[in-house]
Amino acid sequence: MTPNDLDLRWGLMVPELLVLLAGVLVLLVDTTVKAPDQDRRGIQTGISTLACLAAAGYTAVVLGSTSGTRTGFGELFVVDGLAVWFKSVVLLSAALASLMSERWLRNHRLTSGGFIALLLFSTAGMLYMVSAADLVMLFLGLEIMSIPLYVLAASERRNARAVEAGLKYLVLGSLATGFLLFGISLLYGFTGLMGQPSTCIADVVAAVLRSAPDVPALAVGGGILLFVGMVFKVGAVPFHMWTPDVYEGSPMSITAFMSVAVKATAFAAILRVFGGSGVLEALRLHDLLFALCALTMVVGNVAALAQSSVKRMLAWSSVAHAGYILLGVLAGTQDGLAAVLFYSLGYAAMNIAAFGVLVHLSEKGHEVERLDQLRGIATRVPLQAAILAVSMLSLMGMPPLVGFWGKLYIFRAVVFADFPGHIAIAVLGVLMSAVSAYYYLRVVVVSYMSDATAPAPAHRPSFGNGLATATAAALTVLIGLAPGAFLALARDSAESLRASSAAVAPAVDASTATAVAVSPQPPRR
Amino acid sequence: MVEQHNHYLPVLALVVAAFGVAAAMLGINALLGPKRRAADGPAVKLEPFECGSVPIQLDNRRRVSVKFYLVAILFVMFDLEVVLLYPWAVVYRDLGWFGFAELLAFMLSVVVGLAYAWRKGGLEWR
Amino acid sequence: MTSSAFMYLFLAAAVAGGVGMLALRHPIHAAVSLLGTMLCLAAAYAMLGAHLMAVFQVIIYAGAIMVLVVYIIMLLDLGSDDARAFRSVKVFVGIPAATVLVSVLARLAWHRAAGTEPRPGLLSSIGDPAAAALPEGFGTVASIGRDLLGRYVVPFEVTSVLLLAGIVGAVYLTGRDSAGLKAQGNAVGEGKGTGDGGQAEGAPAGGEEFAA
Numbered sequence: 001m002t003p004n005d006l007d008l009r010w011g012l013m014v015p016e017l018l019v020l021l022a023g024v025l026v027l028l029v030d031t032t033v034k035a036p037d038q039d040r041r042g043i044q045t046g047i048s049t050l051a052c053l054a055a056a057g058y059t060a061v062v063l064g065s066t067s068g069t070r071t072g073f074g075e076l077f078v079v080d081g082l083a084v085w086f087k088s089v090v091l092l093s094a095a096l097a098s099l100m101s102e103r104w105l106r107n108h109r110l111t112s113g114g115f116i117a118l119l120l121f122s123t124a125g126m127l128y129m130v131s132a133a134d135l136v137m138l139f140l141g142l143e144i145m146s147i148p149l150y151v152l153a154a155s156e157r158r159n160a161r162a163v164e165a166g167l168k169y170l171v172l173g174s175l176a177t178g179f180l181l182f183g184i185s186l187l188y189g190f191t192g193l194m195g196q197p198s199t200c201i202a203d204v205v206a207a208v209l210r211s212a213p214d215v216p217a218l219a220v221g222g223g224i225l226l227f228v229g230m231v232f233k234v235g236a237v238p239f240h241m242w243t244p245d246v247y248e249g250s251p252m253s254i255t256a257f258m259s260v261a262v263k264a265t266a267f268a269a270i271l272r273v274f275g276g277s278g279v280l281e282a283l284r285l286h287d288l289l290f291a292l293c294a295l296t297m298v299v300g301n302v303a304a305l306a307q308s309s310v311k312r313m314l315a316w317s318s319v320a321h322a323g324y325i326l327l328g329v330l331a332g333t334q335d336g337l338a339a340v341l342f343y344s345l346g347y348a349a350m351n352i353a354a355f356g357v358l359v360h361l362s363e364k365g366h367e368v369e370r371l372d373q374l375r376g377i378a379t380r381v382p383l384q385a386a387i388l389a390v391s392m393l394s395l396m397g398m399p400p401l402v403g404f405w406g407k408l409y410i411f412r413a414v415v416f417a418d419f420p421g422h423i424a425i426a427v428l429g430v431l432m433s434a435v436s437a438y439y440y441l442r443v444v445v446v447s448y449m450s451d452a453t454a455p456a457p458a459h460r461p462s463f464g465n466g467l468a469t470a471t472a473a474a475l476t477v478l479i480g481l482a483p484g485a486f487l488a489l490a491r492d493s494a495e496s497l498r499a500s501s502a503a504v505a506p507a508v509d510a511s512t513a514t515a516v517a518v519s520p521q522p523p524r525r
Numbered sequence: 526m527v528e529q530h531n532h533y534l535p536v537l538a539l540v541v542a543a544f545g546v547a548a549a550m551l552g553i554n555a556l557l558g559p560k561r562r563a564a565d566g567p568a569v570k571l572e573p574f575e576c577g578s579v580p581i582q583l584d585n586r587r588r589v590s591v592k593f594y595l596v597a598i599l600f601v602m603f604d605l606e607v608v609l610l611y612p613w614a615v616v617y618r619d620l621g622w623f624g625f626a627e628l629l630a631f632m633l634s635v636v637v638g639l640a641y642a643w644r645k646g647g648l649e650w651r
Numbered sequence: 652m653t654s655s656a657f658m659y660l661f662l663a664a665a666v667a668g669g670v671g672m673l674a675l676r677h678p679i680h681a682a683v684s685l686l687g688t689m690l691c692l693a694a695a696y697a698m699l700g701a702h703l704m705a706v707f708q709v710i711i712y713a714g715a716i717m718v719l720v721v722y723i724i725m726l727l728d729l730g731s732d733d734a735r736a737f738r739s740v741k742v743f744v745g746i747p748a749a750t751v752l753v754s755v756l757a758r759l760a761w762h763r764a765a766g767t768e769p770r771p772g773l774l775s776s777i778g779d780p781a782a783a784a785l786p787e788g789f790g791t792v793a794s795i796g797r798d799l800l801g802r803y804v805v806p807f808e809v810t811s812v813l814l815l816a817g818i819v820g821a822v823y824l825t826g827r828d829s830a831g832l833k834a835q836g837n838a839v840g841e842g843k844g845t846g847d848g849g850q851a852e853g854a855p856a857g858g859e860e861f862a863a
Contacts, residue, residue: 141809616797641819
């Protein structure tokens, strides 16, 4: 095979290569530059932020300028609207997370080389996973995303909670990866694709659709296992057990990054594999997903009610939000998919803003996590209190913030979708987001309407964290003010998904036609 | 399904020889060595023999140092890397310079890891 | 004929190894039993023509992974008594899973022996039989090598990133990243100076953590 057969379109892979190069550069700086830790932290987080922003800019401007699906590298790597959208979300979150990390690392007097490099590698894994046109690429992307995060979750090595977080994430994450891998092998085996010249996701999907509704039981099993592996990363109930502990024990910036970017990536992968029309039904996943959505929304919101730690509350709230986003996948309509894209971006903005404020308030040995630590911050740090209030209101779904529009689009798509029980689950979603008002508003009330009990620690504000928080908060408000433009963009991006499944569809029609013509008999092995 | 695989015969012979030698060593010992049941003789037979002095420590299992952890992980990583060279080595004549470039790119990123581990003292015993 | 006899021999030995791993109480005995399973599986792969899989099985699983397993057993100093904790998990998860797998395989074997086709939709594969046939030389080292460095070159290269991330992660996790013992000493000093609350327990012991 020569380079020409492989179709090496390097232009498509620029964001990944930029991020990887930045990671290697950070390692180089770490091993060669002789400077105080303080300066090195600045240099390394700077490199990381700039690289992620540059990659995000390239993705949005250059790759996003031409619509349509482009594949390259042996048809294993795809850049379409879906990839452009989720890559932008991931890269933006990575840039903001690196800005936030500087402060956390300084508080804990840690050097930043390994930390930032792992963050960048994880980001690169996410980018590869979002662009995967083949299940093998998808699996590798997932691993490259996850393994640095297992390590990063345990960054605070001396802290038992952090070690617990890392270990729990590693063990349960590996189990989920095992499910995913087993699912992939079953799908390949029972769709008869092994040894074929082309084994892309589109081929697997086409093979499944071709045999619907009589998909072999083990192919269905494979599809379910693959789905479970992905849903684990989203943190949907009952695959959420790791979420509160891992989010609580990890460094604040990594928690923000995980809750936002990992989720977005997993949703991109779910849409890539199961987003085509009829795939969920063919693999008999629709009812499962229905139950999953209902459970996730209920358990996430109810458990969040009982939390006294803000970090833990945000962890459970991220479970609840995963439930809302999954509703869009469940709807499966064009509107539903567009709403998933929109919500992923909006959730990234508001959640990073919330965590940014917590990072701002934290000092070494004085991590702000409990609710009562937020007492009276409105008088002490009015700007941060306002940002926290905005992000909480947005997470709750207060118009005109981005969270409101996200929920509106999701619920609207579900109401207009066509499956049994769609009204019921939409009502459940609305009810549950009414429940969530209690725990989100509690944060606002505590920070505005009660006096500080303990003297505040002296603050050394961080430029990076301030910038990240301000950016995220600005996005929360701006997208909320002009939701139409972003929804239109999301709709265009989701269009590519339908376009690619439409490209499969004629082939499906033709092959079912021949299958009908040829065989009343069952297909033979 | 099952192919002809006479070329694996030497491997089988090696396995048989290895197990055979080990079994022979144990078996001949058991066969020819003197046997005296402990219950008949003095109880001292059951005590550990330590050059005539009284044994200090009967249980000689001891935890292994956690320092081996990094060594073990790095071994696994580079082992995986080397294993992936094997298919390349088989077909590198067909692949030509492009295959060589692919392999260089692969090696480069692992070498970066090696350099990092080295500079950070990951290869030192401390 | 002899070769299928060998095949059954290896597979039986692999199953015996698996059973032994579950039944043996001492962790090291269980590990050796697992090693036997891995080697027998490697032999089975080789006999099925998946030569590269056989090599990977020996070098990665029986080599690298076993090193880790044995090391962890020695690090934790596990004895026979420690195995008991997991007994109930084995029963409640393992037996149902094994039952499902065995019943599916038995069904396939029964159909094969009787010369009938499984009911469509259960175990049959999708697509026409010609497509399901494997191409010539599938699974040999050369064909995998050509695929790996041809069509699948991006996954191949991306694997190196995974290895890099693993190396950096291991170095980071053992604390070599924090510029060695000198910096650790500093961190301890600073920790005492500011009297940090939440995590003072571990800090003074930092030096000894890796010196045990």
